[in-house]
Amino acid sequence: MSILLPTRLRLGLGALAVLALSVVVHVLVILAIPRQATHSSYSEAATFGPDRQFNLLPPLRAGAEPLPGLDPAMKHATCRYQLDNGPVLFTASVPVPFWSIGLFDDTGEVIYSLNNRTAGSDILSMLLITPEQLSILRENPPEDLDKLIVIETRASRGFALLRALSPAAARDLEVDLALKTAYCGSFS
Amino acid sequence: MNLAENPFAKDISGRAAPHAVSPRGNDPRLYSAAWERAGHRVSQGLRPEPRDLIESPARPLRSLAFLMSVLGLGTVLGIGSAALIVERERPFATTSIGPWSASPTAGTAEADPYSVAIYTRSARVPLALGEGLALTAYTDSVGQSLSPACTYRITGSTPTARMWTLSAATAKGEMVETLAGRTFLTSLGLLRADDGTFTVTASRAPSSGNWLPLARQPQALEGLSFTFRLYDAPVTTGASLEGAVMPRIEKVACR
Structure with a gap:
């Protein structure tokens, strides 16, 4: 990875991966809350x-x-x-x-x-x-x-x-x- | 296999022996020019930097750290943004009239996932449509956030309802201590003008007329919100709220 991709591209892909991952985690957390809430x-x-x-x-x-x-x-x-x-x-x-x-x-x-x-x-x-x-x-x-x-x-x-x-x-x-x-x- | 006929041979040789790309001097332009001379098409934006051309030994730790930081950052951002929205305890409004906003679908099967998460986490019981409609304001009519240290004048009229209550709370909807011991006004004992409109003064100190007491010891961080609860109101669906008129909120003074 460190050889094949230029640094700028690598950072850009990293930022994109962070964004995509955070969106997925955000949606999962919001959907999981009603099931996990201990005091309803x-x-x-x-x-x-x-x-x-x-x-x-x-x-x-x-x-x-x-x-x-x-x-x-x-x-x-x-x-x-x-x-x-x-x-x-x-x-x-x-x-x-x-x-x-x-x-x-x-x-x-x-x-x-x-x-x-x-x-x-x-x-x-x-x-x-x-x-x-x-x-x-x-x-x-x-x-x-x-x-x-x-x-x-x-x-x-x-x-x-x-x-x-x-x-x-x-x-x-x-x-x-x-x-x-x-x-x-x-x-x- | 003849290497000369292999269209990828040039690439392979270029990568396998990067030092052949004339590392004379330290000028990056020399590097990339040499890179292009070697037959590689390089677009301007993706022109490799010198350090990318020199074959470096594999760095598994660095790759691992990169991967871990992507995973860590993504998880933290995802959980953080979700927590911010849920902790704010302000369901996304589906209808609003001036500063007053309502979410009539909250607590029903049509509720959006955010308000479902907010309502279940805070153990909040929604006002069902057969009971009434709650409209909450977090800003005044100019759009400035409400502050518990200020005095506000709420004037006008509400949509038709059998009765309503107006209450003051923190921005999260929590009750506060007031001088009068109450935090609400009801339409039952309200003073009205001849045309049916009313003026409510929301302040810490007692006021003549319709007084809505605010927090005795205002905490700026806790914020302020006003909530109208219209009971048995025909405007219980979002569609029929269009064209409805709600009172204006004007800031009188702050201290």
Whole structure:
């Protein structure tokens, strides 16, 4: 190599090789991060309490944010679920001008989301179910199935994030209670 | 085989006996001229330098060092550039209105690999489209980076939404300590002008009217960002954001 190529050409080829290699490494690193991330929002959600129930997130404070990037004006509750133990039913009644719920899979991708206007009523009742479980359920449907928002998903693990806006500090306790008593669990 | 008929013979002889290329004096021009006289076509740019013409003994260590430095540099540059983008925690915006930018696809199956990496690494939960849309500004309307030591005036109106909140945070989106203890304003208790527009003053010290408190102890390195979260807004897709109007951000004073 040192004999056959002129110095300038050698340096140029070297720079080109560095550039090509760095592009490949850059792309590989970016694509590998989601697989290697040790603390995902799904695993963080476990720190707030047991699975399959809504856990109120501690108030958002500087330096002690339960999850990054949440709206400081809102109150939040999360529920982590696994669909292997059967479908998950979400019910909540939050007496505030605005609330919304987002369902995310274990990679943090949105499965479904709605707010209190698109829910059609002030009471949330939503069933998250895998296609296999739904076909079993349809053979012997419960009476109130048509009153539920039924969402099919193939992701067997995930979490729900319920956001509610407390209209005034005086109503904080009431909102906290409504979030805490929101139901997330098995459907029977 | 007759060497004279071999078209490569000249090359071979030239390489095998480089000292035949008249190393008289040290003038590089003499070398390359002699090289050309020997029948080699040499383009101007690739004219060999004298040290390339003299056959040197093989230097395996030098070649190895060269190869290793190429590998090392490429890896460091690749990882470094990826880390810079991910640590900045600023997903590539797909739509922007003035200084306000939004990435409505973040957290969905259509998200770009960069925002997927940023969101999973920081354990951030996106605002889903059925909930609302978050628009973040890192610069004022003139294009200057926001500084937590300055006072800003945010004037105008937002796209239609059932309600919105405006919050101030560091450039990475972290909350800061403020004098008022809150870092946000909501549209519920907002003072508006007759035409429905509003003026928000973002400053460290309390201000009359709509006051958005900024960090009590501003750290210039942490930076500043404003985020509008429009809840239950019809503008939840990038296409319908076109033509939407967002408030202006003007710097009032710095200290």
